[in-house]
Amino acid sequence: MPPVQDPGLQPERTRLAWRRTTLSAAVVVVLAAREAARRGAAPAALLGVALSVGLLLVFLATAQRRMHQLGSARPADLVPATALLVTACTVALAVLGAVTLP
C-alpha cells in the first residue's frame, strides 16, 4: 500500500492539469464566439455565441466536479462519462468552427 500522503502530489498535479485544460477551453471559446460574432447581430451569429458560451459552461461544470473529487488524498478514478463529456465539448467546438467558417 502506498502511503496516504504521496510525495508525488498526484491528485494536486491532476487537479492543476484540469485547470490548465479549462483555461485552454476558455481561449478556444473566446475565439469561437468571436468567429460567430463576425456575422453581426444576425440570429445565426447570436446562436453561435450562445452555443460557444454554453459549451464552456458544460466544460467548466464537468471539470469543476472532477477537481472537487481530486481534493481528497485518495481520489476515485475518472469515470468514462466525465472524459466523454469534455471530449464531446471539444468536438462540438470544432464542428461549430467548421460551420461558422466564412
Add this chain to the structure above:
Amino acid sequence: MITPAQAAVRGFRTAADSLRRWLFPERIRNEGETPDYRFSLANERTFLAWLRTALALVGGGFAVSQFLPDLHYVLRTSIALALLTGGALCAVRAVNHWQQCERAMRRGEDLPASRFPALLALGLGAVAAVMVLAVALGWGR
C-alpha cells in the same frame, strides 16, 4: 508482412472492440485488478494533455480563419478546416487511448502502442510547409 486484407480485418476488429467497450463500460470495471490510483491519475493527466493538444488545434483553426485576412480564401479555409478536423480527431483519439490504457493497466498488459503521434506530427509538418510556401511565394488574395 501483412496483406491489406489482413490489415483491414484487424482495423475492423479494433474498431468493433472500441465500440463494445464504450457501449458497455461496466465490463471494464469488473476486468482484472484495480491499478494503483497513481497510475490511473497519470493516465488521466496524459488524457488531459492530449485534450489540450486538441483544443490548441481547434484554437489554431479559429486563429487562421480570423487573423490571416491576407491569405488566399481557399488556402485560409483549407488550413482552418484541416486544423479543426485534426483537433476533433485528436480529442476522440485522446479519450479512446485513455480507456485503452486503463484497460491494459487493469489486465497487467503492456500499454497500447500508437501511430497517432507520428501521424499528427506529419500532418502538422505538412501544414507548416504549406504556410512557409504561402509566405515565400506570396500567395495573397
